[in-house]
Amino acid sequence: MDMQLSARHPDRPGFLPLYQQVRELLLARIANGAWRPAEALPSEQSLAAELGVSQGTVRKALDSLAAESVVERRQGKGTYVTQHTTESAQFRFFRLNYDGSNERALPTCKQASISKRKPPQDVRTALELAANEDVFCVGRTRYIDDQPMLREEIFVSADRMPNLDAHHPLPNTLYTFYQHHYDATIVSAAEQIKASPADKRVARELQIEVGAPVLFVERRAFGLKGAPIEFRRAIFNTEFTHYEVNLT
Amino acid sequence: MDMQLSARHPDRPGFLPLYQQVRELLLARIANGAWRPAEALPSEQSLAAELGVSQGTVRKALDSLAAESVVERRQGKGTYVTQHTTESAQFRFFRLNYDGSNERALPTCKQASISKRKPPQDVRTALELAANEDVFCVGRTRYIDDQPMLREEIFVSADRMPNLDAHHPLPNTLYTFYQHHYDATIVSAAEQIKASPADKRVARELQIEVGAPVLFVERRAFGLKGAPIEFRRAIFNTEFTHYEVNLT
DNA sequence: TAGTGGTCTAGACCACAAA
DNA sequence: TTGTGGTCTAGACCACTAA
Numbered sequence A, B: 001m002d003m004q005l006s007a008r009h010p011d012r013p014g015f016l017p018l019y020q021q022v023r024e025l026l027l028a029r030i031a032n033g034a035w036r037p038a039e040a041l042p043s044e045q046s047l048a049a050e051l052g053v054s055q056g057t058v059r060k061a062l063d064s065l066a067a068e069s070v071v072e073r074r075q076g077k078g079t080y081v082t083q084h085t086t087e088s089a090q091f092r093f094f095r096l097n098y099d100g101s102n103e104r105a106l107p108t109c110k111q112a113s114i115s116k117r118k119p120p121q122d123v124r125t126a127l128e129l130a131a132n133e134d135v136f137c138v139g140r141t142r143y144i145d146d147q148p149m150l151r152e153e154i155f156v157s158a159d160r161m162p163n164l165d166a167h168h169p170l171p172n173t174l175y176t177f178y179q180h181h182y183d184a185t186i187v188s189a190a191e192q193i194k195a196s197p198a199d200k201r202v203a204r205e206l207q208i209e210v211g212a213p214v215l216f217v218e219r220r221a222f223g224l225k226g227a228p229i230e231f232r233r234a235i236f237n238t239e240f241t242h243y244e245v246n247l248t
Numbered sequence C: 001t002a003g004t005g006g007t008c009t010a011g012a013c014c015a016c017a018a019a
Numbered sequence D: 001t002t003g004t005g006g007t008c009t010a011g012a013c014c015a016c017t018a019a
Helices: A018-031 A044-051 A055-067 A086-093 A121-127 A174-182 A200-206 B018-031 B044-051 B055-067 B086-093 B121-127 B174-182 B200-206
Strands: A071-074 A078-081 A096-098 A108-117 A135-144 A147-157 A186-197 A213-223 A228-236 A241-247 B071-074 B078-081 B096-098 B108-117 B135-144 B147-157 B186-197 B213-223 B228-236 B241-247
Touching: A018 A044, A018 A055, A044 A055, A055 A071, A086 A174, A086 A186, A121 A147, A121 A213, A121 A228, A147 A200, A174 A186, A174 A228, A186 A228, A186 B186, A213 B213, B018 B044, B018 B055, B044 B055, B055 B071, B086 B174, B086 B186, B121 B147, B121 B228, B147 B200, B174 B186, B174 B228, B186 B228
Parallel strands: none
Antiparallel strands: A071 A078, A096 A241, A108 A135, A135 A147, A147 A228, A186 A213, A186 B213, A186 B241, A213 A228, A213 B186, A241 B186, B071 B078, B096 B241, B108 B135, B135 B147, B147 B228, B186 B213, B213 B228
């Protein structure tokens, strides 16, 4: 099952340094469920012994996985597969703040619809779906202080997440849910943001005027193996809030 | 000048691991101009000898600076202070793309105004200015395909950047300019984004209707020492473009 | 050929957590 | 006390660059 690690064949195409081979091997094991979220990996020493490399090489591999939040390291305890919690998932991927403060705004969900359907072409492309693959579409409106502030449509592969509609009503924080129920851990996301006028339907949902400015956000969220897991279209009323971005 | 490095006093308040002390020391030297942008640092070996630590410790410090793009490492050549180029600065901090493609949109500047003035309170706060410190304010409109797409107001401390108005007209990419002329290297930025209606003045500048949705972006840009260097308000017409954000 | 950063190893000791 | 990750060292060898 596990491929052979090789340090001394730099001429072969596709050669990687040992620590990167170890990194890919451990990442693949995690993605395949060898260790579940919140579980501890074996110690550096035992991994090194098993793989026939030095502890320093395993350490470098684990450090790189920790830098991407795939694992968490706890001194004196061990190395653990990162578990999404409601809080951490919110803060990491949901960056809406109240104006005039650095306080996170956490909209709550009152109701949601869910249905299985054939995906439109843009969704099929975004999720890299097979030709005949269906999707679940979740539509929901989320509120801050009882005011509707956010309308979103969420698409996931129906093959990847069978019987998603059986879990109705879905929890507010879906990324935790994906991880628990479908072994789908979101590790990165790419967003496209623009300002748009609210159309009739959005205006009704968000209780604003037709044509009022709304923030339009399209997001693709990716899993451990780098494949797209979710496609999301969100429309924000940013009258009292703003979206926060840090560039480094 | 240089403080004494100490590995073996973990009980003292403010203790840092050796490699972090080395990191801070090198960062301070770069910030103070000991090595200028595009210059090479001494080799790992000579830094290790000078500081009385092992090469591995210097390496860990340099790797961490490289991860934040403060330095760049080139195998076989050396370690260099990162130099902003027009291209790299654009791509790193300016994330406007054409709709329907992954192609960067690079608006050009046709004219700009520049004036020295007393900062309004929000600018004073954003730049952490002293009570009586003045700012330069740069106002400019930028174009894509001869269409006005972006209006921005840029504020910098007049003490930090004396005689900025003597450089009129300013180049399109200011971060390169700051680094060359004022030893101010931008290494990170924080943005707040919302959708707003265009007011009368913005509508005239961007040749759109009053009340049309525009993307409103406030950005604080920080230097090597973590101090705010620039505050910027930008207003985009995102009819044909979008803002791109990657979350990890 | 010499000098640089990149990889890999081996081992010592420290800090932390839990039994 | 034991076992974990965190720091630090020393040294070998590789890959890349430029003279």
